[in-house]
Structures are given as C-alpha cells and as structure tokens.
Amino acid sequence: MISLRGVSLIYPNGVRALDCVDLDIGKGEFVFLVGHSGTGKSSLMRLLYREVAPTHGQITVDGIRVDRLARRRVPALRRRLGVVFQDYKLLSDKTVWENVAFALQVTGAHTRDVRRQVPRVLDLVGLAHKSRMFPSELSGGEQQRTAIARALVNNPKLLLCDEPSGNLDPANTTEIMELLRRINLKGTTVIVATHNQAVVDRMRRRVVRLDQGRIITDEERGYYFLGLGQDQILSG
Amino acid sequence: MDWGRIRFFLGEVARNFTRNAGMQATAIGTVAVTIVLLGAFLYVRASVAHLGSDVFNQIVISVYLNSSASAAQEDTLRSAFARDPRISGVQFVSKAQGLAELRRRMKGEVDTSLLTENPLPDMFRVHVRNAQEVPAVARSIAKMPGVQKALYGQEVVARLLQLAALGRRIGIAVIVLFLLVAGIIISNTIRLTVYARRREISIMQLVGATNMYIRLPFICEGLLAGLAGAAIAVGALAILRASLVPKIASALPWLQMNTFSIDLSSLVLQLVAVGAAVGVISSWIAVGRYLRT
Numbered sequence: 001m002i003s004l005r006g007v008s009l010i011y012p013n014g015v016r017a018l019d020c021v022d023l024d025i026g027k028g029e030f031v032f033l034v035g036h037s038g039t040g041k042s043s044l045m046r047l048l049y050r051e052v053a054p055t056h057g058q059i060t061v062d063g064i065r066v067d068r069l070a071r072r073r074v075p076a077l078r079r080r081l082g083v084v085f086q087d088y089k090l091l092s093d094k095t096v097w098e099n100v101a102f103a104l105q106v107t108g109a110h111t112r113d114v115r116r117q118v119p120r121v122l123d124l125v126g127l128a129h130k131s132r133m134f135p136s137e138l139s140g141g142e143q144q145r146t147a148i149a150r151a152l153v154n155n156p157k158l159l160l161c162d163e164p165s166g167n168l169d170p171a172n173t174t175e176i177m178e179l180l181r182r183i184n185l186k187g188t189t190v191i192v193a194t195h196n197q198a199v200v201d202r203m204r205r206r207v208v209r210l211d212q213g214r215i216i217t218d219e220e221r222g223y224y225f226l227g228l229g230q231d232q233i234l235s236g
Numbered sequence: 237m238d239w240g241r242i243r244f245f246l247g248e249v250a251r252n253f254t255r256n257a258g259m260q261a262t263a264i265g266t267v268a269v270t271i272v273l274l275g276a277f278l279y280v281r282a283s284v285a286h287l288g289s290d291v292f293n294q295i296v297i298s299v300y301l302n303s304s305a306s307a308a309q310e311d312t313l314r315s316a317f318a319r320d321p322r323i324s325g326v327q328f329v330s331k332a333q334g335l336a337e338l339r340r341r342m343k344g345e346v347d348t349s350l351l352t353e354n355p356l357p358d359m360f361r362v363h364v365r366n367a368q369e370v371p372a373v374a375r376s377i378a379k380m381p382g383v384q385k386a387l388y389g390q391e392v393v394a395r396l397l398q399l400a401a402l403g404r405r406i407g408i409a410v411i412v413l414f415l416l417v418a419g420i421i422i423s424n425t426i427r428l429t430v431y432a433r434r435r436e437i438s439i440m441q442l443v444g445a446t447n448m449y450i451r452l453p454f455i456c457e458g459l460l461a462g463l464a465g466a467a468i469a470v471g472a473l474a475i476l477r478a479s480l481v482p483k484i485a486s487a488l489p490w491l492q493m494n495t496f497s498i499d500l501s502s503l504v505l506q507l508v509a510v511g512a513a514v515g516v517i518s519s520w521i522a523v524g525r526y527l528r529t
Contacts (some may be wrong), residue, residue, distance in 0.1 A: 049442075078444030089439055106445035111240025232408070 001027045001189045002048065007057030007067075009213075010044050016113070017043035019213040025191065030184045031201050033193040034224055035210035041193035045162045048191075049083050050074050051067070062157055079107055081158040082151025085165035089144045090107060090135040090150075096122070097131040100150045107154070121149040125179060130155070141172030152189060154187075159183060161192045165199060186230060197224040239520060248453045252429045253460055257383045259425040266421045267465025267514060268472065271507050277407045278503060293438035295367055297374045297388045299360040309382030310358070314381065320407060325363040331356050357384060367397075399414050415514060422461050423518035426454050432527050438528070439524045447527050454523045455516055462515020473507075 002025040011019040018040045025031055030234040031095055033041045047059055050066050052062045062080050069077060092101050096119060104114045122128045125145040135143050146163060161180065165173035177199055184190045194200065199205060200223065206220030208215055217226055253260060301310065310328075316328045329337070334356040338520065362377065364370050370388055378386040440450050 058306070074447045075441075075444040078442060083442055089435070091436055091439065102439070105241070105244050106440045106449060107443060108241070108449065111238050114240065145363070155406035214286070 001025055001029070001062060002049075002191075003058075003060045004044075005058040007047065007054045007059055009040075009047060009052065011052075011057045017213055018047070018054075021209065021213075021215055023215060023218075024038045025189065028187050028189055030181070030190045030203070030205045031192070032203070032222070033191065033204055034195060034200060035197065037212065039094070039210040040213045041210055042162055043213075045083075045160050045191070045193055048158075049081055050077055060101055060107055075107070079154050081160060082148075082154065082155055082156040083197060084144070084147050084151050084159065084161040084164050086163035088135070088147040090143055091147055092135050095134055096127055096146050097130050097148075099135070100153050101145055103148060103150045105138065115152050118149075119156075121153045124183070125149045137171065140168050141175050144168065144172070145179060148176070148183075150190070152183065156188065157190045159191070162193075164192060164196055165194065166198050167208055170198065189201050200224040210225075245526040247355065249456045249460070251327025252433070252453055253375065254459045255432055256425060256428050259428055263418070263422045263425045264465045264468065266414075266418040267462055267511055268468040270411070270418045270514075271466050271469030271474050272413055272476075274411050274510060275503065275507050276468060276476070276505070277411060279473070279477070281407070282503075283402070283410065295361040295364065295368065295370050295515045296389055297377065297386050299377050299386045300384045301358045301360075301363055302382050302384045303357055305358065305382035313360065313380055313382060317360070320373070321360055322365055322369045322435070324365045327361040327363075328461050329359045329361060331358055334359060337418075362386075370374075380529055383505070415510075417516050419518040422458055422515055423522040426458055426519040426522040427526070429457060430454060430523055434526075450527065451520070451523045458515035458517075458519025458522075459512055460515070465506065469511070470507055472503050 001153055004023040007015070007018055007021045007023075008103050010016050021040075021044070023044075029151070033044060035041055043052070047054055048061055048066065052071055053069075054067050057067065061077065064073075064077050064080075066077065072202075091102065094102060100121060101114050101118045104117060109117075116138050118131075119128060122131050122194065127142060127145055127149065130138065130142065135146065144167075148164075149158075160178070164180070165176055168176060173196065180190050180192065181203070192199075204221045206221075207217075207224070209217040209219075209222075209226060251480070299313070299384065312523075314328075317323050331354050335354045338356065339351075362373070364373050371394075374386040374388050377383060437450055
C-alpha cells in the first residue's frame with residue numbers, strides 16, 4: 001500500500017523534517033506513528049497525501065509514485081485516500097450531512113451517489129440521527145466522527161489520521177479509536193499519528209517511532225514508550 | 237442532466253456573490269463606468285468618423301496660375317487633373333469671376349470700388365477624394381508648369397488631423413486605464429471572497445477537487461460582476477442617447493451626426509463582451525495566484 005525509500009524532507013527554511021526514511025505499510029494494516037512533537041509525524045503524513053513533495057527519495061501510495069506526481073494529478077491521489085485532522089476542519093455553515101456530502105460534490109459526484117454514500121458513512125460513524133445539525137451543536141467526538149465520515153465517503157483504501165484525538169477527552173478518544181478499529185477491520189489501511197500514550201498502549205498495534213526525522217524503532221504490537229514492549233515480553 | 241449538481245454549484249456561486257455585497261457593488265459600478273465611457277467613445281467615434289470626412293471633404297486646393305500662363309498650359313493642367321484618380325472634381329475660376337466673388341465676400345467690410353484693377357490670377361479649385369491625400373496632391377500640382385501656387389490651408393488641415401488623432405489616443409488611454417482599474421477592483425473583490433472561503437478551498441483541495449472545479453465558482457462570480465456592470469452601462473448609454481442626441485442635433489445642426497449608420501446591436505454586444513472578459517480575466521488571475529501557493 002505504502003512504500004518510502006530514502007525519503008528526506010527539507011523545508012524551504014532549512015528545517016530537516018525527515019531524514020532518509022524507509023518504511024513499508026501493507027494493505028489493511030493499522031499503524032501508529034509516535035514521537036515527540038516536531039519529530040516528523042505530520043511531515044510524513046503530509047508527504048503521503050502530497051501536501052508537500054519530498055526533497056529526496058521515492059514514495060509510492062497505492063501504486064502511485066507520489067514523489068514525482070504532477071500537480072494536476074494530485075486530486076486523483078487525494079480521492080483515493082482520506083485525511084483526518086486534530087482540528088476536524090469542518091465547515092461551520094454546513095450541516096453534518098452537507099459537510100460529508102461536500103467531499104463528493106466538489107469532486108463532481110452524481111447526486112444519486114451522494115444520496116447513497118452519505119447515509120452509509122453517517123451510519124458507519126453513528127451520526128445518522130444528527131445529520132441535520134451544525135458542527136457547533138456537536139461534541140468534539142461527534143465533530144471528529146463527522147470528519148471521519150467525510151474522509152471515508154469516497155471509499156478510500158487508506159485513511160490518514162493526524163492527531164485525531166488531540167482535542168478530545170478520554171471517553172471521546174476511546175470512541176474514535178474504536179471507530180478507527182472497525183474501519184480497519186473492513187479492510188481500510190489506517191495510519192494514526194499520535195502522542196496519546198493510552199491509545200497506543202490499549203490498541204497494541206504496529207508502532208513506528210520517529211525521532212528527529214528518523215525512524216528509530218518499528219514494532220508489531222508495540223507500546224508508546226520504547227522498551228516497555230520488550231519488558232512485557234520478557235516478564236511475560 | 238444532474239440537477240442536484242447544478243443546484244449545488246449555483247448555490248456556491250450565489251453565496252460567493254452575496255458575501256461581499258459592498259465590494260461587489262463597487263466592482264460592478266467600476267465596470268459600468270468603464271463601459272459607459274467605452275460605449276460613448278465608440279458611439280461618438282462612429283458618428284464623428286462620418287462628420288470628419290464631411291469636414292475634410294470641404295478642403296479644396298486653390299491652384300493659382302501664373303499671370304503669364306498660356307491657354308495651352310491651362311488645357312494641359314485640366315487634362316492632368318482629369319487623369320489623376322485622387323482628384324474628384326475641378327472648377328475653373330477666371331480672374332473676372334474671382335474678382336466678383338471677392339467683391340461679394342468683402343461687401344460691407346471693404347470699399348471694393350477702390351479696386352480699380354484686377355489683381356487676381358486665374359485659378360482652379362481642385363477637390364480631392366481623400367483628405368489625407370490633399371498635401372501630396374497639392375505638392376504635385378505646385379510643380380506643374382504655369383502654376384504659381386497651390387494652397388489649401390496647410391496649417392489648418394494639419395492641425396485638424398493632429399487633433400483628431402490626439403483625441404482618439406486620449407480616448408483609448410482613458411478607456412485602457414479604466415479597464416485596468418475595473419480589472420483590479422474585480423480581482424480584489426474575488427480575492428476577498430477567496431480569502432473568506434480559504435477554509436473551504438483547503439478542504440476542497442484535501443478531498444481531491446480539481447483546481448478547475450475550485451476556480452469555476454469564482455470565475456462565474458467575476459463573470460456575473462462583469463455582465464452586471466455591462467448591463468447597467470448599456471442601460472445608462474441608452475438613456476443618454478435618447479436624451480442627448482436629439483439635443484445635440486438641434487443645437488448643432490451643421491454637425492450632421494450620422495447616427496443611423498451605427499449598428500447598435502453589435503455595439504451592445506461588444507460592450508457586454510468587454511464586461512464579461514474583464515470579469516473572467518481578472519477573477520482568473522485572482523484565484524490563480526491563490527491556488528498556486
């Protein structure tokens with residue numbers, strides 16, 4: 001699904017966000033990207049949906065060579081993946097239904113597809129009964145679920161979540177993670193960048209740890225803190 | 237036809253258009269003023285083109301003959317004029333006729349009875365088909381044998397031609413300036429809308445809307461502003477024409493404005509096209525700048 005080979009990203013201001021990163025993520029995987037703020041988690045995400053282009057290296061997402069993608073082909077890539085952010089990025093003057101439908105409408109979908117797909121994803125995230133509400137009338141968790149519904153409405157094979165629980169309390173965080181787990185079970189590859197220890201430790205999924213732009217560890221069924229996993233294995 | 241899609245799109249355009257009503261009104265007003273100027277200019281030019289040819293058609297070359305010119309030389313000149321395709325008509329004025337005309341013109345101002353001798357030479361009045369050719373024709377006539385002088389009021393004609401050219405240039409400059417101003421104002425209005433909608437635009441980009449799709453509502457907004465301005469301008473021009481043209485015609489009857497020959501529908505079409513073009517081009521530039529960064 002995703003492959004990075006020797007990927008470096010240096011921003012115009014000279015900051016080296018990523019340094020020679022190699023990473024492979026298979027179809028249907030659930031991967032946490034962890035690390036301190038400013039270690040390149042978000043930069044890695046931004047490379048995957050081509051918000052930025054790498055300075056060096058090759059990136060392939062779902063068969064598309066993202067590093068040499070022409071500007072006019074970027075929309076085609078974006079339609080094959082969904083992105084969710086910490087701040088939800090919902091439109092406050094549109095209802096839940098309109099926010100989700102927006103993603104289809106602006107990509108030229110037919111009205112009958114909008115009518116079919118929007119209820120499906122609203123059902124999936126459990127917001128069918130609030131589809132006429134505005135974002136300001138929803139809890140943080142519900143807003144994030146709306147954002148996830150919008151990201152999923154195109155039926156993407158890959159869902160990128162950058163700090164999805166950053167603004168949420170523990171209960172809502174659990175809710176969102178449960179939703180992401182279910183989405184993953186349906187076959188969607190999910191990548192979650194987070195520094196929420198509880199989330200990572202409870203889910204026990206693959207953990208890719210970044211530090212200063214490099215991948216320092218990559219564990220199956222990992223924990224948030226390095227070493228904790230091995231300790232458990234040793235003691236267990 | 238997918239009416240849901242069309243309704244969604246039109247809804248977006250309408251929301252854009254009404255978001256900065258004040259700025260939008262300014263943009264429309266500027267387009268309207270520009271197009272009124274342009275329309276008045278084109279209208280006046282079309283009617284004055286005719287007027288100008290009238291004035292210039294009245295230019296006559298007075299060819300004064302030497303007092304010693306022979307009848308043979310006179311005939312040679314006559315046939316030379318007849319052969320010259322640039323010359324449309326020739327009139328011979330003998331000394332005696334010339335004196336009679338002079339007496340008539342000077343009557344009351346000068347005591348013409350004092351003129352005991354006839355000081356005038358024989359002359360031809362030469363009419364030229366095209367005002368622009370008057371100087372060249374006069375020069376060639378002056379070189380012919382038996383001709384003393386060929387006069388046509390050189391300074392006046394040159395001045396008139398200069399004035400006409402200057403007027404045209406100033407008019408064009410003013411219109412270009414106004415078109416630029418209108419373009420800048422529309423472009424700024426669109427930029428405000430773009431700015432107000434930057435969140436929506438970033439989400440559109442995120443979910444994979446093409447730049448063309450993102451651009452289209454803004455282009456339509458510019459087009460609407462341009463068309464609205466043009467419509468107001470055409471209305472204003474129609475009122476101006478209905479109220480002013482008869483007044484001018486009665487106040488300056490010698491002007492003989494040939495307004496019937498102007499193709500009004502094509503003029504209106506041109507003005508509307510200019511409005512639409514200003515709107516589309518300036519909004520295209522405004523959004524393009526934003527999408528590239």
